[in-house]
Amino acid sequence: MSVAALIVAAGRGSRAGDGFPKQYRDLEGQSVLARTLFRFLSHPEVDRVLVVIHPDDRDLYEASIGALAPLPPTLQPCVYGGETRQDSVRNGLEALAASTPDIVLVHDAARPFASPELIDRAIQAAQRWDAAVPGTAVTDTIKVISRQSEVVSTPDRASLRAVQTPQAFQFVLLLNAHRKAAAAGLQAFTDDGALAEWAGMPVHVFEGESANIKLTHPADFAEAERRLGGSLVTHITKLGTGFDVHAFGDGDHIWLGGIRVPHDQGVIAHSDGDVILHALTDAILGALADGDIGTHFPPSDPQWRGASSDRFLAHAVGLVRERGGIVDHLDTTLLCEKPRLGPHREAMRQRIAEIAGLHVDQVSLKATTTEKLGFTGRSEGIAAQAAATIRLPEANP
Template sequence: MAIKTSPAFHVLIPAAGSGTRTGLSLPKQYRKIGGKMILRHTVEKFIQIQGLKSIRVIIDPEHAAFYAEAMQGLDIAPPVFGAKTRKQSVYNGLSAFSPSEQEDMVLIHDAARLFVSQESIYALLDAMSASLAATLAMPIADTLVDADYNPFDRDKISAVQTPQAFKINLLKKAHDFFRNDDRFTDDAGLIAAIGENVALIPGTRDNFKITTNEDMQMAERLLLPQLETRTGFGYDVHAFDPAPADKIRLGGIDIPYEKKLLGHSDADVVLHALTDALLGTIGEGDIGQLFPPSDMQWKNADSEIFLKEAVRRVRAREGRIIHADITVIAEAPKIGPHREAMQVRIAGMLGIEPSRVGLKATTSEGLGFTGRKEGIVAQAVASVAFPAA
């Protein structure tokens, strides 16, 4: 596949604001979502773009510690200290370029627009082959009116986004011309004000700027990991021990009964089937492979050990257990009176709510070894969500 190429360019990211409109005590660009600070997400969007010469972030000196944490491990240019307004901060960033870089291209991008796509960045860079200035901009789909409900022609209006691309010397000229005029809210507006054309390159709806708490919540939803659900099935059978007993272990609890199940461990057929179901979701064999009956350390072992090890292995793969469904096939003992206690016990082992544990019991209508009361069968299905590969 051909490697995408683009002209050489620099990036300036104004990030000196306080971000008060989100209602947060921490400046929004340093708020963590998806495990990273917003500023880190934004910077990483540009690092892999072909042609990148440098990235400079414009920061408030008081935020230096936040910035250092956000950029840890990244090899980028030192930050530039900002000023009271965005316009003045960008001017400080432009002033950091050397005389030999004045003919280079610079992209100005909002720190809080972390969802800009690589395709949009490349489209903007491509447009600069025929323009001195260009910006991403979204066509308006909504009806626009003023306070008196006078409509605007939305076909002639666009919502301006970033990044915006310029020749450094041209943008510096526009800033110098309007040095003491703080009416401008973006850099493309300065270029248009000195009579130069600004090319509008179609942006995307995802490239929104986090401004309010609602925007923050939307960003958090968009960064939720993509999940896949896997289903595992387990089956186990144990015969009754001919020796007399007064209780039987099923589903992690002791039930009064005249027989117990025969096995190397405590023979909890329910937990064994569920253990295999969980192991099935990660492709790690079965309970007999992990806890072989030939190993004496598992003699009379509590089957909770087996189930919890399966849970540990699932969680080590970042799995989240969603649901378990178990069917016990036996003529006796009766499961109904103990169903709720078993659900609570199993849920505790799995780390989920009891309502996420299905437990049913049935008979084989007198047929087969279960019908002859020679043993018990358990079947289990486990549903687990994993990060998508």
């Protein structure tokens, strides 16, 4: 039977605190989403994996999957989610309908610790039943209370289960249930098992895992970091530097730090000529001792003509994560008389952080003039120098 995994990654994760949506936050050198995807992409019985993302998160998504390069053919093009989780799941199911798998596993992107054995049980449960969800025994006593906080009843905890994902379904039955709920205008379902119950499908529970936690609050991330930090891998700090320069030419704007900046000139370049992103890319490649930007993206290759430089930086960051490394900090100094950096600094820092999958406080951006000296002083061109600090696993002797 063909098996598809649908990873729901379109939420905002506001309870996890300030910063990126939780599925894109860093866990020991890889995003939460990258770790979750690896669990399903590496499972031998999962034929295809599709991720549903928020439309605003495309760059964060691309940076996350860059850590998985080379990408396996089982990873399908992502699709955009909707206003609710229910909408997002339905969008993903509709995208999968073109190939109509037999079984679909619906999984939260913020659960990066699902084991191969749990995925095995999910597939087996879907083969046995139309709908099944993983559950763990409840160890605390549960109270049902009124609006006035008065205890109404105490259920027998032996009959209670805390439900997780991946939830497993016969694909066509779940798709039809979602279509039926949408046609009825029902949007309250936050759990596909509950939607299946509403649609009249018998839903069974199979054994979940206590380690299959959902990262929701800051304390959950602290626990995840503690768990991952328990490995014996030692990381060594590496520092790389980069430099880039472009002459001014005709035009009405330049690209800096991934932001389109109005200017009375453009730059002469093979790609978009973003000196900040080019310098940062070279700094990361330098820390990796892996050539330079021209090695990876040769200007003689016509496919890079006019290319957006965010692809270069995302590629370099992906190489770090592919090697089990961590990007700690990016620092750039822009050298020019004009345009002024100040009005655009924070937008550039945010954009660089998005491309690299970092927090904005891991990105530093400064500017200086050359006191009217040299080609930058004469406003003939623009330059940037950058430094990148990364950590890589220590090589075995």
